Amino acid sequence: MSLLIALTLATAAATDAADHHDEAPTSEPRWSIVIHGGAGTILRENMSAEKDAEIRAALDAALRAGEAVLRDGGSSMDAVTAAITLLEDDPNFNAGRGAVFTWEGTNSLDASIMRGDTLEAGAVAGLSTTRHPILAARAVMEDSPHVLLSGEGADTFATQKGLEQVDPAYFYTQERHDALIRYKAHVEAQEQLSQLDIDHKFGTVGAVALDVHGVISAGTSTGGMTGKRWGRIGDSPIIGAGTYANDRCGISATGTGEKFIRLSVAHAICTMDVSATPPAEELAKRGTTLIIPLAPHQQLQRAADHLIARVGELDGSGGVIGLSSTGAPIYSFDTPGMYRGHSTSQGWRAVAIYKDEE
Amino acid sequence: MSLLIALTLATAAATDAADHHDEAPTSEPRWSIVIHGGAGTILRENMSAEKDAEIRAALDAALRAGEAVLRDGGSSMDAVTAAITLLEDDPNFNAGRGAVFTWEGTNSLDASIMRGDTLEAGAVAGLSTTRHPILAARAVMEDSPHVLLSGEGADTFATQKGLEQVDPAYFYTQERHDALIRYKAHVEAQEQLSQLDIDHKFGTVGAVALDVHGVISAGTSTGGMTGKRWGRIGDSPIIGAGTYANDRCGISATGTGEKFIRLSVAHAICTMDVSATPPAEELAKRGTTLIIPLAPHQQLQRAADHLIARVGELDGSGGVIGLSSTGAPIYSFDTPGMYRGHSTSQGWRAVAIYKDEE
Numbered sequence: 001m002s003l004l005i006a007l008t009l010a011t012a013a014a015t016d017a018a019d020h021h022d023e024a025p026t027s028e029p030r031w032s033i034v035i036h037g038g039a040g041t042i043l044r045e046n047m048s049a050e051k052d053a054e055i056r057a058a059l060d061a062a063l064r065a066g067e068a069v070l071r072d073g074g075s076s077m078d079a080v081t082a083a084i085t086l087l088e089d090d091p092n093f094n095a096g097r098g099a100v101f102t103w104e105g106t107n108s109l110d111a112s113i114m115r116g117d118t119l120e121a122g123a124v125a126g127l128s129t130t131r132h133p134i135l136a137a138r139a140v141m142e143d144s145p146h147v148l149l150s151g152e153g154a155d156t157f158a159t160q161k162g163l164e165q166v167d168p169a170y171f172y173t174q175e176r177h178d179a180l181i182r183y184k185a186h187v188e189a190q191e192q193l194s195q196l197d198i199d200h201k202f203g204t205v206g207a208v209a210l211d212v213h214g215v216i217s218a219g220t221s222t223g224g225m226t227g228k229r230w231g232r233i234g235d236s237p238i239i240g241a242g243t244y245a246n247d248r249c250g251i252s253a254t255g256t257g258e259k260f261i262r263l264s265v266a267h268a269i270c271t272m273d274v275s276a277t278p279p280a281e282e283l284a285k286r287g288t289t290l291i292i293p294l295a296p297h298q299q300l301q302r303a304a305d306h307l308i309a310r311v312g313e314l315d316g317s318g319g320v321i322g323l324s325s326t327g328a329p330i331y332s333f334d335t336p337g338m339y340r341g342h343s344t345s346q347g348w349r350a351v352a353i354y355k356d357e358e
Numbered sequence: 359m360s361l362l363i364a365l366t367l368a369t370a371a372a373t374d375a376a377d378h379h380d381e382a383p384t385s386e387p388r389w390s391i392v393i394h395g396g397a398g399t400i401l402r403e404n405m406s407a408e409k410d411a412e413i414r415a416a417l418d419a420a421l422r423a424g425e426a427v428l429r430d431g432g433s434s435m436d437a438v439t440a441a442i443t444l445l446e447d448d449p450n451f452n453a454g455r456g457a458v459f460t461w462e463g464t465n466s467l468d469a470s471i472m473r474g475d476t477l478e479a480g481a482v483a484g485l486s487t488t489r490h491p492i493l494a495a496r497a498v499m500e501d502s503p504h505v506l507l508s509g510e511g512a513d514t515f516a517t518q519k520g521l522e523q524v525d526p527a528y529f530y531t532q533e534r535h536d537a538l539i540r541y542k543a544h545v546e547a548q549e550q551l552s553q554l555d556i557d558h559k560f561g562t563v564g565a566v567a568l569d570v571h572g573v574i575s576a577g578t579s580t581g582g583m584t585g586k587r588w589g590r591i592g593d594s595p596i597i598g599a600g601t602y603a604n605d606r607c608g609i610s611a612t613g614t615g616e617k618f619i620r621l622s623v624a625h626a627i628c629t630m631d632v633s634a635t636p637p638a639e640e641l642a643k644r645g646t647t648l649i650i651p652l653a654p655h656q657q658l659q660r661a662a663d664h665l666i667a668r669v670g671e672l673d674g675s676g677g678v679i680g681l682s683s684t685g686a687p688i689y690s691f692d693t694p695g696m697y698r699g700h701s702t703s704q705g706w707r708a709v710a711i712y713k714d715e716e
Contacts (some may be wrong), residue, residue: 154590231511240622264598267622
């Protein structure tokens, strides 16, 4: 145990040495937020300087919205919805405006949200007129006995709760519609999809926050995958798959949703016990063994890496973001890039796109 | 460990002593199946002798259908669908014909299925014309890249796959429609629902089977809850909540679905590590300690009991059935009754309704 403690203290010392004006010296942040805007084949060579800057500015703005809530002592639930509604409004991301198109040429929006202390959760699937799906998910959680509402009924519920309704054309973007046309042409020609087109499935957004009251909340919002048919629902509105939060952890996922559902990825990460020591018999056989327990965020990081590896074994790909109960950010993804960012009360702040960025 | 082995052998000896004509002496069954028809306030005093006999006959028939598949070396997937399609056809259960009614007076059917060796899964939500929702879930698993399809699109998919379509009136039963009328009257009068009406939410059916090839499959089918609105989706079509299977376990759940989703009940049971020995430090403190590892089915039973207790903590109720990889049946429920049955290649066979039945 002493080795671990030494490492933790060293990190804390480094933290305190940095420029953290409004924070008393402590090894744990008072609040923390982590966001994502999807994972995929995001490569420097395919990204213009303008697009790169635009994405970073959007992630920065979403982080700032969440930070403002948390700094004022607001709830992690408010921070998560503040960050996600901005990303939903931004056509750069596959959620809200800028969502991908279904096979029928419509936009069909899914979202979910969960708070870790009470395990309350809400989700919506197949919205077509509610501007901010994440707010509809939150309304399901707070104002209904249900967890998951779907289709027209979910828009009706959101309308009854006073959430902004828009003409379905609001969600339209030329780029996403072009992607549908290309996708349908490929499918009809039975051709293999290029990596670029496969990546049009990605772009889901999500956020996880820890507030000063110690509550973790997590949320996810998406348009799903280009060309989806038959009312397909992916992992984003599935509590346990795309989103989960408990008193230990919060997770938001993005990627090939079906594989994330089959592994209950978000729930698995938040509940996996990677700290267990070997069975007593095994320990006895080994004789004297130094066992260094993992810190909570190390356990979660290991669990997240394990689950993303398992998604890969099922021929899926994608990533997750998360927070431990101590506010430490978790990232794991197997794609060349993931739009992501995090910020804590201690001033640790970063926005990143490519895998090689810290 | 020796204590545990001794107990297992004693059980095996008792098993072999019974009348098991077609089975070589062994401590584990070659195949096994467990089914349920819902959990709720099922009390002897409210049940006529005729209804009691009818339910037992229906459970028996579903078991026999599954047994026939498994005895011939068929797959657990086939056994699960054989048992569930019979229960879907039986108006005594809230699945297929006999499903409860939505607020709008329609039937809206959900189902899911999963095989444990490959983690393949399929599910449907909001069907209204497909006679056997469990077969639609299976078609999603086997013939689409998706896991969950919803609404009209899911019926369209099932039609394209050649599954029997029926007029929505096929699902109508007087009893369930009366329950809707009562429910709406209560809600409109803001009255408290009686226990009997609350129980009209229940009646979900499910099956879990282990075949001679060692593969576990699990499936669940339901009409949801009486008076559901806004496209409400419960736990039954949610892989991880109402249904899960892996190489260790298969689970099908029934009850207040929202609470089962928030706890990812089926996934939690199948992955919970209840065998972990205490941390090494703790062991060192205790000095010499005899630790008796739990057998796989004991671990699962403990995990199932733990999750049903947690559902209760969230003011929910219901139950689960399951199988371990050794074919041992798992039951856990907090209601006065649960329609259930199990059968193994060794001739262990039982159908039960009330809590006090073995």
